Amino acid sequence: xxxxxxxxxxxxxxxxxxxxxxxxxxxxxxxHITPRSRTYIEKADLVFYCCPMLVRDWITTLNPNTRxxxxxxxxxxxxxxxxxxxxxxxxxAVRDGLKVVAVFYGHPGVFAWSTHKVIEEARAEGYTAHMExxxxxxxxxxxxxxxxxxxxxxxxxxxxxFMFYQRKIDPTAYLLLWQPAxxxxxxxxxxxxxxxxxxxxxxxxxxxxxxxxxxxLYKAPxxxxxxxxIRWFALQDFASIDIDLxxxxxxxxxxxxxxxxxxxxxxHALNQ
Amino acid sequence: xxxxxxxxxxxxDGELTLDKLSPADRALVIKLMGEKxxxxxxxxxxxxxxxxxx
Ligand SMILES: C[S@@+](CC[C@H](N)C(=O)[O-])C[C@H]1O[C@@H](n2cnc3c(N)ncnc32)[C@H](O)[C@@H]1O
Numbered sequence: 195x196x197x198x199x200x201x202x203x204x205x206x207x208x209x210x211x212x213x214x215x216x217x218x219x220x221x222x223x224x225x226h227i228t229p230r231s232r233t234y235i236e237k238a239d240l241v242f243y244c245c246p247m248l249v250r251d252w253i254t255t256l257n258p259n260t261r262x263x264x265x266x267x268x269x270x271x272x273x274x275x276x277x278x279x280x281x282x283x284x285x286x287a288v289r290d291g292l293k294v295v296a297v298f299y300g301h302p303g304v305f306a307w308s309t310h311k312v313i314e315e316a317r318a319e320g321y322t323a324h325m326e327x328x329x330x331x332x333x334x335x336x337x338x339x340x341x342x343x344x345x346x347x348x349x350x351x352x353x354x355x356f357m358f359y360q361r362k363i364d365p366t367a368y369l370l371l372w373q374p375a376x377x378x379x380x381x382x383x384x385x386x387x388x389x390x391x392x393x394x395x396x397x398x399x400x401x402x403x404x405x406x407x408x409x410x411l412y413k414a415p416x417x418x419x420x421x422x423x424i425r426w427f428a429l430q431d432f433a434s435i436d437i438d439l440x441x442x443x444x445x446x447x448x449x450x451x452x453x454x455x456x457x458x459x460x461x462h463a464l465n466q
Numbered sequence: 467x468x469x470x471x472x473x474x475x476x477x478x479d480g481e482l483t484l485d486k487l488s489p490a491d492r493a494l495v496i497k498l499m500g501e502k503x504x505x506x507x508x509x510x511x512x513x514x515x516x517x518x519x520x
Contacts, residue, residue, distance in 0.1 A: 224477020251470045418476035419484050
Protein backbone atom coordinates (compact mmCIF):
# COMPACT_ATOMS: atom_id res chain seq x y z
CA UNK A 195 0.00 0.00 0.00
CA UNK A 196 1.49 3.44 -0.85
CA UNK A 197 1.34 6.60 1.25
CA UNK A 198 -1.45 8.02 -0.90
CA UNK A 199 -3.68 5.00 -0.25
CA UNK A 200 -3.05 5.21 3.48
CA UNK A 201 -3.99 8.93 3.51
CA UNK A 202 -7.19 8.29 1.55
CA UNK A 203 -8.14 5.39 3.81
CA UNK A 204 -7.77 7.42 6.98
CA UNK A 205 -9.66 10.33 5.42
CA UNK A 206 -12.59 8.06 4.61
CA UNK A 207 -12.36 6.39 7.98
CA UNK A 208 -12.29 9.62 9.94
CA UNK A 209 -15.71 10.61 8.56
CA UNK A 210 -17.23 7.50 10.06
CA UNK A 211 -17.84 7.34 13.79
CA UNK A 212 -16.93 4.14 15.51
CA UNK A 213 -13.47 2.64 15.85
CA UNK A 214 -11.68 -0.30 17.36
CA UNK A 215 -8.27 -0.75 18.97
CA UNK A 216 -7.20 -4.26 19.88
CA UNK A 217 -4.82 -4.41 22.85
CA UNK A 218 -3.16 -7.04 25.02
CA UNK A 219 -2.64 -6.83 28.79
CA UNK A 220 0.29 -9.26 28.51
CA UNK A 221 0.26 -12.40 30.60
CA UNK A 222 0.81 -11.22 34.19
CA UNK A 223 -1.89 -9.03 35.70
CA UNK A 224 -0.67 -5.48 36.25
CA UNK A 225 2.88 -6.28 35.18
CA HIS A 226 2.87 -6.39 31.40
CA ILE A 227 0.37 -3.89 30.03
CA THR A 228 1.84 -0.97 28.08
CA PRO A 229 0.91 2.57 29.18
CA ARG A 230 -0.59 3.12 25.73
CA SER A 231 -2.85 0.06 25.88
CA ARG A 232 -3.94 0.98 29.39
CA THR A 233 -4.94 4.46 28.25
CA TYR A 234 -6.91 3.06 25.31
CA ILE A 235 -8.84 0.88 27.77
CA GLU A 236 -9.50 3.79 30.16
CA LYS A 237 -10.77 6.06 27.38
CA ALA A 238 -12.95 3.55 25.53
CA ASP A 239 -16.75 3.77 25.28
CA LEU A 240 -16.94 -0.02 25.49
CA VAL A 241 -14.31 -2.62 26.35
CA PHE A 242 -14.61 -6.23 25.19
CA TYR A 243 -12.33 -8.77 26.81
CA CYS A 244 -11.20 -12.32 26.34
CA CYS A 245 -8.96 -12.87 29.33
CA PRO A 246 -8.46 -15.09 32.39
CA MET A 247 -10.78 -14.55 35.35
CA LEU A 248 -8.97 -12.05 37.58
CA VAL A 249 -7.61 -10.12 34.61
CA ARG A 250 -11.23 -9.51 33.64
CA ASP A 251 -11.98 -8.09 37.11
CA TRP A 252 -8.91 -5.90 36.87
CA ILE A 253 -9.87 -4.50 33.45
CA THR A 254 -13.25 -3.57 34.91
CA THR A 255 -11.43 -1.36 37.44
CA LEU A 256 -9.86 0.52 34.53
CA ASN A 257 -13.17 0.93 32.71
CA PRO A 258 -16.53 -0.25 34.04
CA ASN A 259 -18.13 -0.51 30.58
CA THR A 260 -17.09 -4.04 29.69
CA ARG A 261 -18.43 -7.09 27.87
CA UNK A 262 -17.01 -10.56 28.33
CA UNK A 263 -16.35 -12.31 25.02
CA UNK A 264 -15.71 -15.48 27.02
CA UNK A 265 -19.48 -15.93 27.11
CA UNK A 266 -19.37 -17.19 23.55
CA UNK A 267 -17.33 -20.29 24.45
CA UNK A 268 -19.08 -23.60 24.96
CA UNK A 269 -17.54 -26.93 25.88
CA UNK A 270 -19.06 -28.81 22.94
CA UNK A 271 -19.17 -25.78 20.63
CA UNK A 272 -16.90 -25.49 17.59
CA UNK A 273 -14.44 -22.74 18.51
CA UNK A 274 -14.66 -21.35 14.97
CA UNK A 275 -18.31 -20.41 15.64
CA UNK A 276 -17.25 -18.76 18.91
CA UNK A 277 -14.56 -16.71 17.21
CA UNK A 278 -16.97 -15.55 14.48
CA UNK A 279 -19.51 -14.51 17.14
CA UNK A 280 -16.79 -12.51 18.91
CA UNK A 281 -16.02 -10.61 15.70
CA UNK A 282 -19.71 -9.93 15.09
CA UNK A 283 -20.23 -8.62 18.63
CA UNK A 284 -17.28 -6.25 18.38
CA UNK A 285 -18.23 -5.04 14.90
CA UNK A 286 -21.80 -4.35 15.97
CA ALA A 287 -20.51 -1.97 18.66
CA VAL A 288 -18.22 -0.24 16.16
CA ARG A 289 -21.14 0.19 13.76
CA ASP A 290 -23.10 1.75 16.63
CA GLY A 291 -20.50 4.52 16.53
CA LEU A 292 -18.68 3.53 19.72
CA LYS A 293 -14.98 3.86 20.50
CA VAL A 294 -14.37 0.18 21.08
CA VAL A 295 -11.35 -1.47 22.68
CA ALA A 296 -10.88 -5.24 22.62
CA VAL A 297 -8.55 -6.80 25.18
CA PHE A 298 -7.21 -10.24 24.33
CA TYR A 299 -4.74 -11.67 26.83
CA GLY A 300 -1.04 -11.82 26.04
CA HIS A 301 -0.24 -10.26 22.68
CA PRO A 302 -3.66 -9.84 21.04
CA GLY A 303 -2.36 -10.85 17.63
CA VAL A 304 -0.50 -13.99 18.69
CA PHE A 305 -2.45 -17.18 18.08
CA ALA A 306 -5.73 -15.31 17.99
CA TRP A 307 -8.08 -15.31 15.03
CA SER A 308 -10.83 -12.86 15.99
CA THR A 309 -8.49 -9.96 16.63
CA HIS A 310 -6.98 -9.91 13.16
CA LYS A 311 -10.38 -10.59 11.60
CA VAL A 312 -12.20 -7.76 13.36
CA ILE A 313 -9.54 -5.27 12.26
CA GLU A 314 -9.71 -6.52 8.68
CA GLU A 315 -13.51 -6.29 8.55
CA ALA A 316 -13.77 -2.96 10.40
CA ARG A 317 -11.28 -1.42 7.96
CA ALA A 318 -13.14 -2.86 5.00
CA GLU A 319 -16.25 -1.04 6.25
CA GLY A 320 -14.28 2.22 6.55
CA TYR A 321 -13.72 2.33 10.31
CA THR A 322 -10.36 3.03 11.91
CA ALA A 323 -8.96 -0.10 13.46
CA HIS A 324 -5.54 -1.14 14.67
CA MET A 325 -3.70 -3.45 17.05
CA GLU A 326 -1.26 -2.65 19.84
CA UNK A 327 1.38 -5.28 20.65
CA UNK A 328 1.55 -6.96 24.03
CA UNK A 329 3.75 -9.44 25.92
CA UNK A 330 2.94 -12.94 24.70
CA UNK A 331 3.39 -16.35 26.32
CA UNK A 332 6.52 -17.04 24.26
CA UNK A 333 8.04 -13.74 25.39
CA UNK A 334 7.65 -15.00 28.99
CA UNK A 335 8.92 -18.44 27.99
CA UNK A 336 12.17 -17.03 26.61
CA UNK A 337 12.72 -15.20 29.89
CA UNK A 338 11.72 -18.00 32.28
CA UNK A 339 13.36 -20.88 30.41
CA UNK A 340 16.49 -18.93 29.43
CA UNK A 341 15.97 -19.54 25.73
CA UNK A 342 17.23 -17.16 23.08
CA UNK A 343 15.35 -18.04 19.88
CA UNK A 344 18.39 -16.93 17.91
CA UNK A 345 20.69 -19.54 19.51
CA UNK A 346 19.42 -22.53 17.50
CA UNK A 347 16.37 -21.02 15.82
CA UNK A 348 12.81 -21.53 16.96
CA UNK A 349 9.80 -22.93 15.15
CA UNK A 350 6.32 -22.12 16.39
CA UNK A 351 3.14 -23.93 15.39
CA UNK A 352 -0.39 -24.37 16.58
CA UNK A 353 -0.33 -28.04 17.58
CA UNK A 354 -3.33 -29.29 15.63
CA UNK A 355 -2.36 -27.40 12.50
CA PHE A 356 1.08 -28.92 12.86
CA MET A 357 -0.57 -32.34 12.83
CA PHE A 358 -3.09 -31.72 10.04
CA TYR A 359 -0.54 -30.48 7.53
CA GLN A 360 2.76 -31.91 6.34
CA ARG A 361 5.45 -29.80 7.95
CA LYS A 362 9.19 -30.00 7.75
CA ILE A 363 10.50 -30.22 11.32
CA ASP A 364 14.02 -28.99 11.93
CA PRO A 365 15.30 -31.01 14.94
CA THR A 366 18.34 -28.75 15.25
CA ALA A 367 16.09 -25.84 16.34
CA TYR A 368 13.58 -25.40 19.16
CA LEU A 369 10.01 -26.38 18.41
CA LEU A 370 7.20 -24.62 20.29
CA LEU A 371 3.77 -26.20 20.02
CA TRP A 372 0.91 -23.93 21.11
CA GLN A 373 -2.43 -25.19 22.35
CA PRO A 374 -1.04 -28.71 22.87
CA ALA A 375 -4.03 -29.48 25.10
CA UNK A 376 -6.16 -29.49 21.93
CA UNK A 377 -3.72 -31.67 19.96
CA UNK A 378 -5.47 -33.46 17.14
CA UNK A 379 -8.99 -32.25 17.87
CA UNK A 380 -10.51 -32.11 14.39
CA UNK A 381 -13.80 -30.75 15.78
CA UNK A 382 -12.06 -27.65 17.24
CA UNK A 383 -13.98 -27.92 20.52
CA UNK A 384 -13.16 -26.09 23.71
CA UNK A 385 -12.02 -29.09 25.70
CA UNK A 386 -8.82 -31.07 25.95
CA UNK A 387 -8.18 -33.73 23.34
CA UNK A 388 -8.05 -37.40 24.28
CA UNK A 389 -4.90 -39.39 25.11
CA UNK A 390 -5.45 -41.30 21.84
CA UNK A 391 -5.45 -38.06 19.85
CA UNK A 392 -2.32 -36.93 21.68
CA UNK A 393 -0.63 -40.25 21.02
CA UNK A 394 -0.94 -39.45 17.31
CA UNK A 395 1.16 -36.35 17.98
CA UNK A 396 3.70 -38.39 19.92
CA UNK A 397 3.98 -40.86 17.03
CA UNK A 398 4.40 -38.02 14.56
CA UNK A 399 7.13 -36.37 16.65
CA UNK A 400 8.88 -39.70 17.22
CA UNK A 401 9.50 -39.88 13.48
CA UNK A 402 12.02 -37.09 14.12
CA UNK A 403 12.89 -37.16 17.83
CA UNK A 404 13.94 -40.03 20.11
CA UNK A 405 11.02 -41.27 22.26
CA UNK A 406 12.98 -40.44 25.41
CA UNK A 407 13.81 -36.89 24.27
CA UNK A 408 13.15 -34.51 27.16
CA UNK A 409 10.43 -31.96 26.44
CA UNK A 410 8.67 -29.46 28.69
CA LEU A 411 5.22 -28.06 29.32
CA TYR A 412 5.54 -24.40 30.21
CA LYS A 413 3.07 -22.11 31.91
CA ALA A 414 3.76 -18.44 32.56
CA PRO A 415 2.12 -17.05 35.69
CA UNK A 416 -1.03 -14.98 35.15
CA UNK A 417 -0.77 -13.59 38.68
CA UNK A 418 2.22 -11.91 40.34
CA UNK A 419 1.93 -14.28 43.34
CA UNK A 420 2.46 -17.32 41.11
CA UNK A 421 5.68 -18.79 39.74
CA UNK A 422 6.37 -20.06 36.22
CA UNK A 423 5.71 -23.77 35.83
CA ILE A 424 8.13 -25.88 33.75
CA ARG A 425 7.37 -29.62 33.69
CA TRP A 426 9.99 -31.82 32.00
CA PHE A 427 9.18 -35.35 30.82
CA ALA A 428 10.05 -37.80 28.05
CA LEU A 429 8.30 -37.14 24.74
CA GLN A 430 6.81 -40.67 24.79
CA ASP A 431 4.88 -39.79 28.00
CA PHE A 432 3.07 -36.78 26.53
CA ALA A 433 -0.20 -38.61 25.84
CA SER A 434 -0.64 -39.67 29.45
CA ILE A 435 0.08 -36.30 31.07
CA ASP A 436 -2.68 -33.98 32.28
CA ILE A 437 -2.31 -30.70 30.42
CA ASP A 438 -3.51 -27.28 31.40
CA LEU A 439 -5.31 -25.58 28.50
CA UNK A 440 -2.85 -22.70 28.63
CA UNK A 441 0.41 -24.66 28.66
CA UNK A 442 2.85 -24.57 25.75
CA UNK A 443 4.93 -27.58 24.69
CA UNK A 444 8.65 -26.88 24.34
CA UNK A 445 10.77 -29.32 22.35
CA UNK A 446 14.48 -28.52 22.54
CA UNK A 447 16.82 -29.35 19.66
CA UNK A 448 17.72 -33.04 19.41
CA UNK A 449 20.48 -32.77 16.83
CA UNK A 450 23.49 -30.54 16.19
CA UNK A 451 23.26 -27.87 13.51
CA UNK A 452 25.03 -28.99 10.33
CA UNK A 453 27.41 -26.57 8.66
CA UNK A 454 26.32 -25.70 5.10
CA UNK A 455 29.71 -26.16 3.46
CA UNK A 456 28.67 -25.36 -0.10
CA UNK A 457 27.14 -22.02 0.92
CA UNK A 458 30.21 -21.25 3.05
CA UNK A 459 32.43 -21.97 0.05
CA UNK A 460 30.41 -19.58 -2.08
CA UNK A 461 30.61 -16.87 0.60
CA HIS A 462 34.35 -17.35 1.11
CA ALA A 463 34.83 -17.09 -2.66
CA LEU A 464 33.13 -13.69 -2.57
CA ASN A 465 35.63 -12.48 0.02
CA GLN A 466 38.63 -13.36 -2.13
CA UNK B 467 -7.71 -0.57 48.41
CA UNK B 468 -9.56 -3.46 46.75
CA UNK B 469 -7.98 -6.91 46.47
CA UNK B 470 -7.73 -6.64 42.68
CA UNK B 471 -5.93 -3.29 42.92
CA UNK B 472 -3.53 -4.86 45.44
CA UNK B 473 -2.79 -7.64 42.93
CA UNK B 474 -2.20 -4.97 40.29
CA UNK B 475 0.32 -3.32 42.65
CA UNK B 476 2.06 -6.67 43.16
CA UNK B 477 2.25 -6.98 39.38
CA UNK B 478 3.65 -3.48 38.92
CA ASP B 479 6.33 -3.74 41.61
CA GLY B 480 8.53 -6.80 41.29
CA GLU B 481 10.00 -6.22 44.75
CA LEU B 482 6.62 -6.20 46.44
CA THR B 483 5.51 -9.64 47.58
CA LEU B 484 2.42 -10.92 49.34
CA ASP B 485 4.29 -11.18 52.67
CA LYS B 486 5.26 -7.49 52.50
CA LEU B 487 1.61 -6.38 52.43
CA SER B 488 -0.09 -5.44 55.69
CA PRO B 489 -1.92 -8.37 57.31
CA ALA B 490 -5.26 -6.79 56.41
CA ASP B 491 -4.31 -6.31 52.73
CA ARG B 492 -2.80 -9.79 52.52
CA ALA B 493 -6.00 -11.27 53.91
CA LEU B 494 -8.00 -9.39 51.27
CA VAL B 495 -5.89 -10.83 48.43
CA ILE B 496 -5.97 -14.36 49.84
CA LYS B 497 -9.74 -14.15 50.28
CA LEU B 498 -10.23 -13.10 46.64
CA MET B 499 -7.95 -15.89 45.43
CA GLY B 500 -9.94 -18.42 47.47
CA GLU B 501 -13.24 -17.19 46.03
CA LYS B 502 -11.94 -17.33 42.48
CA UNK B 503 -10.60 -20.83 42.87
CA UNK B 504 -14.11 -22.02 43.61
CA UNK B 505 -15.59 -20.30 40.57
CA UNK B 506 -15.64 -22.22 37.36
CA UNK B 507 -13.95 -20.18 34.65
CA UNK B 508 -15.94 -20.44 31.45
CA UNK B 509 -12.98 -19.15 29.47
CA UNK B 510 -10.28 -21.56 28.59
CA UNK B 511 -8.90 -18.67 26.66
CA UNK B 512 -7.76 -20.49 23.59
CA UNK B 513 -8.36 -18.17 20.73
CA UNK B 514 -6.62 -19.63 17.76
CA UNK B 515 -8.72 -21.24 15.10
CA UNK B 516 -5.69 -23.35 14.15
CA UNK B 517 -6.10 -22.32 10.53
CA UNK B 518 -6.73 -26.05 10.41
CA UNK B 519 -8.94 -26.14 7.40
CA UNK B 520 -7.79 -23.16 5.38
C1 LIG C 1 -4.89 -18.89 21.73
S1 LIG C 1 -3.30 -18.85 22.31
C2 LIG C 1 -3.20 -17.25 22.97
C3 LIG C 1 -1.82 -16.73 23.10
C4 LIG C 1 -1.76 -15.31 23.62
N1 LIG C 1 -2.42 -14.41 22.71
C5 LIG C 1 -0.32 -14.87 23.82
O1 LIG C 1 0.02 -13.78 23.37
O2 LIG C 1 0.45 -15.57 24.44
C6 LIG C 1 -3.39 -19.93 23.67
C7 LIG C 1 -2.13 -20.70 23.80
O3 LIG C 1 -1.08 -19.81 24.16
C8 LIG C 1 -0.19 -20.44 25.05
N2 LIG C 1 -0.32 -19.77 26.35
C9 LIG C 1 -1.29 -18.95 26.76
N3 LIG C 1 -1.09 -18.56 28.02
C10 LIG C 1 0.04 -19.15 28.43
C11 LIG C 1 0.78 -19.15 29.63
N4 LIG C 1 0.36 -18.46 30.69
N5 LIG C 1 1.90 -19.87 29.68
C12 LIG C 1 2.32 -20.59 28.62
N6 LIG C 1 1.67 -20.65 27.47
C13 LIG C 1 0.54 -19.92 27.37
C14 LIG C 1 -0.66 -21.89 25.17
O4 LIG C 1 0.01 -22.65 24.16
C15 LIG C 1 -2.14 -21.76 24.90
O5 LIG C 1 -2.70 -22.97 24.46
